[in-house]
Amino acid sequence: MFDKKLVSELHKIVGKDAVLISREDLNAYSYDGTATWTHLPDVVVLPTTADQVSQILKLADENRIPVTPRGAGTNVSGGSIPIKGGVVLCTTRMNKILDINKTNMTAIVEPGVVLHDFNIALAKQGLFYPPDPQSFLGCTVGGTVAENAGGPYCVKYGVTKQYVLGLEVVLANGYIMKLGGVTVKNRTGYELTMLFTGSEGTLGVITKITLRLIPMPPASKTMMAIFDDMVVGGQAVSNILASGVVPAKIEFVDNFVLRRIEEMTPMGLPVDAKALLLLQADGSPAAVEAESQQIVDILKKSGAKEVKVAKDASEAAMYWKMRSAGFAATFSAAHTVLAEDVAVPRDKLAEFIQKLDEISTRTGFFICYLGHAGDGNLHPSIFTDMRNKEEFARAQQAMEEIFEAALSVGGVLSGEHGIGLEKQRFLKRAMDPVALNLMRKIKALLDPNHILNPGKIWEEERV
Amino acid sequence: MAKSKQDRYEQIKRFESDLSQCMKCGFCTFWCPVYQEERLEPSVARGKNMMIRGLLAGDLEYTKEYAQRLNKCTLCMTCTANCPAKANIPNVIVAARADTVKARGLKFPYNIVYRWLLPRRTLFGRVVRFASWFQGIFLPKTEGTVRHLSMFLSALGKGRNIPQIAPRFLRQSVSVVNKTPKGVETTMTVGYFTGCMTDFVFPELGKHIIDFLTRNGVEVIVPREQGCCGAPVFLGAGDFDTGRKMADTNVKAFEGLDYVISDCATCTSSLKDYNKFLADTPERKEAYTKFAGRILDISQFLVDVLKLPASAYKPSAEAKGKKVTWHDPCHLNRHLGITSQPRQIIKSIPDIEYVEMPNADRCCGMAGSFSMYYYDLSKQIADKKVEAIKSTGADIVASSCPGCEIQLIDSLLRNKVPVKVMHIMELLA
Ligand SMILES: Cc1cc2nc3c(=O)[nH]c(=O)nc-3n(C[C@H](O)[C@H](O)[C@H](O)COP(=O)(O)OP(=O)(O)OC[C@H]3O[C@@H](n4cnc5c(N)ncnc54)[C@H](O)[C@@H]3O)c2cc1C
Ligand code: SF4
Ligand code: SF4
Numbered sequence: 001m002f003d004k005k006l007v008s009e010l011h012k013i014v015g016k017d018a019v020l021i022s023r024e025d026l027n028a029y030s031y032d033g034t035a036t037w038t039h040l041p042d043v044v045v046l047p048t049t050a051d052q053v054s055q056i057l058k059l060a061d062e063n064r065i066p067v068t069p070r071g072a073g074t075n076v077s078g079g080s081i082p083i084k085g086g087v088v089l090c091t092t093r094m095n096k097i098l099d100i101n102k103t104n105m106t107a108i109v110e111p112g113v114v115l116h117d118f119n120i121a122l123a124k125q126g127l128f129y130p131p132d133p134q135s136f137l138g139c140t141v142g143g144t145v146a147e148n149a150g151g152p153y154c155v156k157y158g159v160t161k162q163y164v165l166g167l168e169v170v171l172a173n174g175y176i177m178k179l180g181g182v183t184v185k186n187r188t189g190y191e192l193t194m195l196f197t198g199s200e201g202t203l204g205v206i207t208k209i210t211l212r213l214i215p216m217p218p219a220s221k222t223m224m225a226i227f228d229d230m231v232v233g234g235q236a237v238s239n240i241l242a243s244g245v246v247p248a249k250i251e252f253v254d255n256f257v258l259r260r261i262e263e264m265t266p267m268g269l270p271v272d273a274k275a276l277l278l279l280q281a282d283g284s285p286a287a288v289e290a291e292s293q294q295i296v297d298i299l300k301k302s303g304a305k306e307v308k309v310a311k312d313a314s315e316a317a318m319y320w321k322m323r324s325a326g327f328a329a330t331f332s333a334a335h336t337v338l339a340e341d342v343a344v345p346r347d348k349l350a351e352f353i354q355k356l357d358e359i360s361t362r363t364g365f366f367i368c369y370l371g372h373a374g375d376g377n378l379h380p381s382i383f384t385d386m387r388n389k390e391e392f393a394r395a396q397q398a399m400e401e402i403f404e405a406a407l408s409v410g411g412v413l414s415g416e417h418g419i420g421l422e423k424q425r426f427l428k429r430a431m432d433p434v435a436l437n438l439m440r441k442i443k444a445l446l447d448p449n450h451i452l453n454p455g456k457i458w459e460e461e462r463v
Numbered sequence: 464m465a466k467s468k469q470d471r472y473e474q475i476k477r478f479e480s481d482l483s484q485c486m487k488c489g490f491c492t493f494w495c496p497v498y499q500e501e502r503l504e505p506s507v508a509r510g511k512n513m514m515i516r517g518l519l520a521g522d523l524e525y526t527k528e529y530a531q532r533l534n535k536c537t538l539c540m541t542c543t544a545n546c547p548a549k550a551n552i553p554n555v556i557v558a559a560r561a562d563t564v565k566a567r568g569l570k571f572p573y574n575i576v577y578r579w580l581l582p583r584r585t586l587f588g589r590v591v592r593f594a595s596w597f598q599g600i601f602l603p604k605t606e607g608t609v610r611h612l613s614m615f616l617s618a619l620g621k622g623r624n625i626p627q628i629a630p631r632f633l634r635q636s637v638s639v640v641n642k643t644p645k646g647v648e649t650t651m652t653v654g655y656f657t658g659c660m661t662d663f664v665f666p667e668l669g670k671h672i673i674d675f676l677t678r679n680g681v682e683v684i685v686p687r688e689q690g691c692c693g694a695p696v697f698l699g700a701g702d703f704d705t706g707r708k709m710a711d712t713n714v715k716a717f718e719g720l721d722y723v724i725s726d727c728a729t730c731t732s733s734l735k736d737y738n739k740f741l742a743d744t745p746e747r748k749e750a751y752t753k754f755a756g757r758i759l760d761i762s763q764f765l766v767d768v769l770k771l772p773a774s775a776y777k778p779s780a781e782a783k784g785k786k787v788t789w790h791d792p793c794h795l796n797r798h799l800g801i802t803s804q805p806r807q808i809i810k811s812i813p814d815i816e817y818v819e820m821p822n823a824d825r826c827c828g829m830a831g832s833f834s835m836y837y838y839d840l841s842k843q844i845a846d847k848k849v850e851a852i853k854s855t856g857a858d859i860v861a862s863s864c865p866g867c868e869i870q871l872i873d874s875l876l877r878n879k880v881p882v883k884v885m886h887i888m889e890l891l892a
Pocket of ligand 3: 494495496497498506507508535536537538539540541542543552553
């Protein structure tokens with residue numbers, strides 16, 4: 001049981017209704033988007049101001065209590081799971097859009113603003129914030145900064161870190177620190193905003209975010225290409241990127257996911273296709289016209305069986321809806337779905353797909369995947385059942401082989417989902433030991449008592 | 464511990480596929496009206512479903528907190544409609560409520576109201592009447608024709624502006640068989656399920672519907688034996704045993720009639736839900752399934768079955784020349800998929816300007832027993848609806864669920880927005 005005195009201290013800071021301690025409520029903060037991890041916190045607090053966050057952290061730091069920051073809990077790496085118990089600091093009530101500046105093309109938001117709410121507010125003013133993790137209906141802007149999230153648009157527009165101009169971060173000792181500013185250029189000392197972007201809640205709690213915006217592209221066109229062979233599809237992506245056109249999005253769907261989607265929501269998809277590429281060109285109408293023609297040509301030359309260009313916005317919307325149903329299609333397919341997030345150099349996509357095929361044959365596990373092909377970022381998934389210990393162990397082994405394969409072609413462990421709990425056992429192999437050590441030292445410097453999201457990123461040994 | 468584990472989770476187990484279908488993506492946080500107000504994970508479908516999984520795993524118990532969190536759901540189905548995994552969590556929630564009632568029993572005053580009063584229509588009527596006297600004598604009048612209700616109705620009311628209880632109930636003012644007027648050929652005979660609200664609070668609406676139908680060649684039967692649809696009992700409170708009694712009463716009351724129409728979206732959908740939740744024997748399954756096939760919402764009946772020509776729709780005196788917007792009741796829209804028929808009717812009425820409100824399908828927050836337990840929350844949800852109605856500049860907001868209508872009347876008054884609330888049938892002469 002959590003110390004009663006601490007609970008009453010928390011009551012004083014945020015008020016009674018923003019402190020949850022019943023078993024039923026704690027249960028609701030024990031999970032995230034992953035299939036395998038859960039752990040109960042001792043208490044959940046929902047602050048509304050940076051000052052409250054500061055007082056909470058001070059209290060926790062003095063009492064050496066773990067604090068796990070949490071946005072919407074949609075991450076798929078175990079990041080927001082309070083694996084050491086303690087406090088879950090949930091930002092969902094810090095959800096004000098503080099400023100949208102159309103002339104400076106910037107916005108300032110609190111961390112708990114839901115990405116889609118932000119997008120809706122921006123669209124009203126003809127503005128666009130490209131990073132589009134496919135969890136946009138749930139995830140918070142704070143969560144996307146803490147995970148440095150990306151999405152389909154990132155082929156052309158880059159990931160979250162390319163848009164973060166400034167942050168307000170509460171440090172473990174409670175200090176409210178301001179970083180960066182509202183200028184697009186800023187060359188003042190080390191780039192500390194980037195240190196906190198992608199820090200997965202282990203270095204500080206982000207309480208304010210300044211983001212760069214761009215104008216909404218006036219036109220766009222969506223294309224769908226069907227392939228008989230996944231490797232050929234992978235090669236087509238490399239060919240497009242090498243040709244000089246930069247599509248806004250290039251997404252990959254395999255036959256299994258395709259069938260599952262069609263089964264769940266029939267929309268007349270070509271269920272016998274081995275692989276499907278979904279692409280979008282955007283920009284000025286003339287540029288979109290020229291680029292999409294060029295993309296269609298390359299797709300055909302690269303061996304696409306069929307290429308369809310969406311007639312209108314509603315057909316395009318249907319294709320993209322299908323893509324976003326991909327996650328559900330994969331995750332509801334088995335009791336335990338191990339889904340990974342490796343990213344490989346974009347010219348190695350075909351080679352990597354070939355390797356996945358081999359792993360599948362060798363281990364006997366069916367590997368399904370969809371992903372952000374344009375970024376070389378795939379989510380190979382293995383279906384298993386963690387209740388079956390023997391099979392689960394073999395599945396994890398197969399997952400390991402997938403990592404190895406990605407690393408062997410020059411890829412990385414995680415494209416966008418982060419390390420969290422899910423990938424920490426691979427970290428050592430994937431990073432320069434000196435760099436890893438430097439990261440540990442930064443962590444120790446900023447959070448000497450290890451209260452911030454303990455148990456994440458690093459394996460258990462002490463710093 | 465006499466009950467076996469299976470028994471303790473009897474109803475939940477029936478919806479295990481929904482329970483396990485959720486893959487925790489969190490998309491429902493964007494749609495759930497309760498989450499949107501509270502921004503708390505236990506409020507949303509994902510959190511509730513995980514709580515129920517926690518119960519099955521033995522991590523949680525049938526505690527008061529558990530029951531409270533289950534109640535905090537309007538069953539609006541917005542989560543399901545937008546769920547990429549097609550998980551119907553409201554199903555699981557209703558089932559979990561039923562198992563909770565089995566395990567914990569119903570608490571005062573709901574045990575009296577649900578077990579004893581609602582199933583007994585005549586007695587219920589007397590209590591309502593009794594309460595209405597008190598209402599007139601002891602309680603201050605609020606704006607317009609609306610007053611505070613007391614006593615039993617405080618369960619519904621809690622300070623809510625509720626229209627006055629009618630001086631004469633519908634059942635007391637119409638005959639069982641209502642024939643078409645002289646000179647009008649009878650083309651069809653339907654049963655009319657009047658529902659508690661129309662019976663006790665809006666009898667004029669009931670009379671008007673009977674009048675409209677008979678004028679258009681439909682003979683209307685109003686069986687005296689019919690009772691409450693049971694929604695607050697089996698969906699709201701999870702009392703399936705009493706729910707079955709009420710279901711059986713209604714099925715019997717309407718025996719032999721091809722169509723049973725209802726003017727209340729909640730009743731319509733609940734009557735159709737008997738099979739899903741209450742069928743515990745093959746006989747009931749058959750009877751409830753057949754019954755469900757005969758139930759029709761009034762607008763659906765007019766458009767899809769009676770196929771009235773546009774010329775049959777003339778504006779009532781109150782609606783003539785007015786700007787009208789439409790609120791989709793959750794039970795009509797997401798539960799029954801009826802969205803075009805009411806709009807088609809309103810758009811066919813001459814001398815009425817139709818204007819669509821933003822998010823017309825967003826839950827108004829009434830949800831029967833939900834608003835008894837969580838009136839403040841219910842008000843917050845309703846305030847968003849009021850904003851949407853206001854933005855249209857409409858004179859009238861029409862709907863077809865007396866529950867929604869009460870909520871809209873209350874919320875518009877509270878926010879001092881002079882928009883009239885009408886049932887869709889009241890727009891018609
Ligand atoms: C269906 C689905 C699709 C997805 N698609 C994508 C995708 O396309 N691309 C992608 O990149 N990701 C994707 N994700 C993963 C996930 O949505 C993102 O990582 C998202 O950024 C998490 O946001 P959140 O608000 O849910 O954060 P949470 O899950 O609550 O937290 C994530 C991490 O950030 C930390 N954190 C949260 N808020 C703060 C804060 N204010 N300060 C400091 N640390 C904080 C937490 O401690 C945790 O480590 C997907 C997930 C799902 C379920
Ligand atoms: S949207 Fe559906 S699958 Fe996603 S968390 Fe909610 S109920 Fe579960
Ligand atoms: S039915 Fe409505 S109130 Fe209940 S969880 Fe789903 S969206 Fe929320």
